[in-house]
Amino acid sequence: MAKRDYYEILGISKSASPEEIKKAYRKMALKYHPDKNPDNKEAETKFKEAAEAYEVLSNADKKARYDQFGHQAFDGAGGFGGGGMNMEDIFSQFGDIFGGAFGGGGFSGFGGGFGGGQRRVKGSNLRIRVKLTLEEIANGVEKKVKVRRKVKAKGTSYKTCTTCNGSGQVTRVTNTILGRMQTATTCSTCGGAGQIIDRKPADADANGQVYKEETISVKIPAGVVDGMQLKVSGKGNEAPGNGISGDLLVALEEEKHPKLQREGDNLHYDLYISYPDAVLGTSKEIDTVTGKVRIKVESGVQSGKILRLRGKGIPSINGYGKGDLLVHVNVWTPKTLNKEQKEFFASMKDDEHFQPQPQSSDKSFFEKVKDMFS
Known part of the structure; x- marks a missing residue:
C-alpha cells in the first residue's frame, strides 16, 4: 500500500516553517493519542503516521531528501527516518514537542513511554560507509556488511534500580517563591534504564556488555545517490537492561566509473572515432550499466554529435522510469x-x-549545451 504524503498527513504546505511543522504535529498527536482513543486502530494508525511525518520533516537533511526523492529516499532495510518507527521511537519525541507540559500525570502510553512512567533507554547508533558501483546503483543490490556492535554478555543479569525504583527518573520537589515545584530528571545511578547490573562475567564492561561481530544484510534500492543514508533499525549497539537497540546508519558512496559519468538519472559516455570512421560510418561497442551494446554511427557524423540511448541510464529513485545514456561523439x-x-x-x-x-x-556548441541543461 502506498504511503501518504507527509505534508498531507500533517495538513501543511511544503513551505511550512519548523514552528508550523511542530505545531501541526502537536495538534495531531494530541488528537489521535492512544490514551484518548483506546482500542481505536484508525486513531493509532494516524498517530503513528503523524509521528513518522514529523520525524522526517522536522529534520532539515531528511526533509530535503524527502522533497527531492519522496518516500523512496528512505527505503531499504528498515527505512531511513520514519520507515521503521515503533512506539518507543514515537514517545521519545514527546519531550521535545510538549516540554513536559503534562507533568507527572499526562499520558501513560505504551508501556509507560510518556509522562511519569519509565522511558526505555535506547542504545547508541552505529555508522558505516558502503561503496557502490554504478552497476549496483542502476540495478539495486543487497550488501552484506560486518558490524562490531555491543551486545549483552552471556551470564549478565540486571535488577531494578533502587534509586529510581525502576522508573529511570528521579523526582524532586523544591519550594520556590511561586510555591512547590516538581521536576523530574534522569536517574544518575542507572542512566535512565531503570535497571542496574546484578551479575556480569569478568570480560564484560560496566554495563554487562561485550563486542560482537555480526554480518548484516542491507537492501539498497536502485537509483540511490551519493551521500544518501539508509537506516537498519535495531542493528546498532544494544542498550543496557531492558532498553532498545540503536540503529545502524549506512552512508552510501558512489564509486567513479572508468567510462561513464553520472548526471542525475542520465549517464554520459565519450566515444572517440577516427576520421575515416566519421567519413564512412561505423559501428562501435560501448559500455552501459547493464552490459555492452553496439551502436551505429552514421557516415558524415560531426564531432560533438550526441546519440541518445533512451532508458539506458539510472532508474529514478521516485519510480519515474529510467534516465538516458548520452553518447558524445x-x-x-x-x-x-x-x-x-x-x-x-x-x-x-x-x-x-x-x-x-x-x-x-x-x-x-552553445545550443547543445543549452539543450543539455534545459
Whole structure:
C-alpha cells in the first residue's frame, strides 16, 4: 500500500516553517493519542503516521531528501527516518514537542513511554560507509556488511534500580517563591534504564556488555545517490537492561566509473572515432550499466554529435522510469601523418566535399549545451 504524503498527513504546505511543522504535529498527536482513543486502530494508525511525518520533516537533511526523492529516499532495510518507527521511537519525541507540559500525570502510553512512567533507554547508533558501483546503483543490490556492535554478555543479569525504583527518573520537589515545584530528571545511578547490573562475567564492561561481530544484510534500492543514508533499525549497539537497540546508519558512496559519468538519472559516455570512421560510418561497442551494446554511427557524423540511448541510464529513485545514456561523439584528428597521407589531404584541401557546409539542423556548441541543461 502506498504511503501518504507527509505534508498531507500533517495538513501543511511544503513551505511550512519548523514552528508550523511542530505545531501541526502537536495538534495531531494530541488528537489521535492512544490514551484518548483506546482500542481505536484508525486513531493509532494516524498517530503513528503523524509521528513518522514529523520525524522526517522536522529534520532539515531528511526533509530535503524527502522533497527531492519522496518516500523512496528512505527505503531499504528498515527505512531511513520514519520507515521503521515503533512506539518507543514515537514517545521519545514527546519531550521535545510538549516540554513536559503534562507533568507527572499526562499520558501513560505504551508501556509507560510518556509522562511519569519509565522511558526505555535506547542504545547508541552505529555508522558505516558502503561503496557502490554504478552497476549496483542502476540495478539495486543487497550488501552484506560486518558490524562490531555491543551486545549483552552471556551470564549478565540486571535488577531494578533502587534509586529510581525502576522508573529511570528521579523526582524532586523544591519550594520556590511561586510555591512547590516538581521536576523530574534522569536517574544518575542507572542512566535512565531503570535497571542496574546484578551479575556480569569478568570480560564484560560496566554495563554487562561485550563486542560482537555480526554480518548484516542491507537492501539498497536502485537509483540511490551519493551521500544518501539508509537506516537498519535495531542493528546498532544494544542498550543496557531492558532498553532498545540503536540503529545502524549506512552512508552510501558512489564509486567513479572508468567510462561513464553520472548526471542525475542520465549517464554520459565519450566515444572517440577516427576520421575515416566519421567519413564512412561505423559501428562501435560501448559500455552501459547493464552490459555492452553496439551502436551505429552514421557516415558524415560531426564531432560533438550526441546519440541518445533512451532508458539506458539510472532508474529514478521516485519510480519515474529510467534516465538516458548520452553518447558524445568525438572525431579524433591525427597529430602525425606520413608523406603520402599529407599529400592526400593537401589535394583535398580545396575540394568542395571537404569544405564546411553546416546545415540549419546542425546545432552549435552553445545550443547543445543549452539543450543539455534545459
